[in-house]
Amino acid sequence: xxxxxxxxxxxxxxxxxxxxxxxxxxxxxxxxxxxxxxxxxxxxxxxxxxxxxxxxxxxxxxxxxxxxxxxxxxxxxxxxxxxxxxxxxxxxxxxxxxxxxxxxxxxxxxxxxx
Amino acid sequence: xxxxxxxxxxxxxxxxxxxxxxxxxxxxxxxxxxxxxxxxxxxxxxxxxxxxxxxxxxxxxxxxxxxxxxxxxxxxxxxxxxxxxxxxxxxxxxxxxxxxxxxxxxxxxxxxx
Numbered sequence: 001x002x003x004x005x006x007x008x009x010x011x012x013x014x015x016x017x018x019x020x021x022x023x024x025x026x027x028x029x030x031x032x033x034x035x036x037x038x039x040x041x042x043x044x045x046x047x048x049x050x051x052x053x054x055x056x057x058x059x060x061x062x063x064x065x066x067x068x069x070x071x072x073x074x075x076x077x078x079x080x081x082x083x084x085x086x087x088x089x090x091x092x093x094x095x096x097x098x099x100x101x102x103x104x105x106x107x108x109x110x111x112x113x114x
Numbered sequence: 115x116x117x118x119x120x121x122x123x124x125x126x127x128x129x130x131x132x133x134x135x136x137x138x139x140x141x142x143x144x145x146x147x148x149x150x151x152x153x154x155x156x157x158x159x160x161x162x163x164x165x166x167x168x169x170x171x172x173x174x175x176x177x178x179x180x181x182x183x184x185x186x187x188x189x190x191x192x193x194x195x196x197x198x199x200x201x202x203x204x205x206x207x208x209x210x211x212x213x214x215x216x217x218x219x220x221x222x223x224x225x226x227x
Contacts, residue, residue, distance in 0.1 A: 033214055043204055045157075045218035047115070052214065091156065093216075100145055100210045104156045 002027050004094050006105035013082055014113050021077045021108045023092030029053075033095040034068065034075045035102065040088045051075065082112045116141055116209050118219035126225045127197055134193045135222045137207035142187035147208040148180070151221075157206065163190045197226045 003026040013019050025034060036048040049059060051068050059066045063080045079086055089109050093102040117140040127133050137146060148160040160180055161169040169182040183191045194201050204221045211217055 035216060037218075042220075043223060044220045045206065047215055047217055050213070050215050095214075095216065100216065101147055101159050101162060102157075102208075102216055104158075106156045 002029075002094060002096050002103050004092050004103055004105035006090075006092055006108050008108045009106070010109045010111070012111040012113060015084055016081050018078060018080050019082050019110065019112075021079075021090050021092075021110065023075045023077065023105060025073050025075065025092070025094045027094060027096045029096045031097065035093040035095070036066065036075075036077050037091045037093065038088045039091065039107070045091070048077075079110075084112050084114055086110060087112045115215065116143070116211060116217045118207060118209060118217060120205075120207060120219040120222050122222060123220065124223040124225075126227065129198050129226055131197055132193055132195045133197065133224060134191050135205050135207075135224075137190045137192070137219055139188045139209050143209040144187070145210060146184065146190045148182065148190075148192045149206045149208060149218075151204040151206065153202065160192070160205075194224065197224075199226045202226045 005024045032053045034051045038046040038048055049066055056068050065078045067076045089107045091107045092105040095102050119138045121136045146163045149157045150160050151157045159172050160175045161171045161182055163169045163182050163184040165184045165187050179195055181193045202225050204223050206221045207219045209217055
């Protein structure tokens with residue numbers, strides 16, 4: 001079965017703290033893609049990153065970084081020096097096999113308090 | 115990245131009526147996807163729409179309730195038929211990108227009274 005689990009339903013931190021959002025996935029396919037999206041209160045889904053199953057390099061983009069570990073089937077997302085504008089719901093998603101459809105985790109609501 | 119627009123952005127409808135949501139992409143794409151996000155929930159795929167063929171529906175979704183059109187490579191519509199309050203959701207269309215990204219439209223926020 002293809003599945004994405006985001007065990008953290010809600011996280012609340014104070015501004016400037018670092019925060020890590022966890023994502024664990026399940027798939028039997030050897031070729032797959034993992035995604036992170038941000039959904040601010042306005043509702044649109046903002047694409048953050050795509051990682052394929054053959055590339056385990058960690059990635060950093062400004063204050064954002066992603067840690068992909070196939071050994072633990074995890075694709076965690078860290079925000080460094082969080083800001084109030086980072087407050088949103090964050091979704092991890094899996095695309096498997098030849099399909100383009102996505103399976104989403106339940107999302108983590110992140111609140112950054114000033 | 116693809117630029118996707120949806121109409122309407124939001125609507126309030128009476129139960130028993132139908133609403134058609136439009137999705138327009140600024141480039142030609144083979145597949146378009148329709149997702150539903152119920153209040154406080156994650157996204158669930160409704161169907162995949164290929165141009166020139168019938169849409170493929172996911173388990174739990176049927177064509178009579180969610181008919182889809184795909185008349186060309188840049189446009190699709192999703193109709194929510196015979197609406198009930200349980201259909202109150204955000205409906206999003208999505209397309210794949212050239213580098214295996216997946217982009218989403220801004221969503222249509224539907225409230226059914």
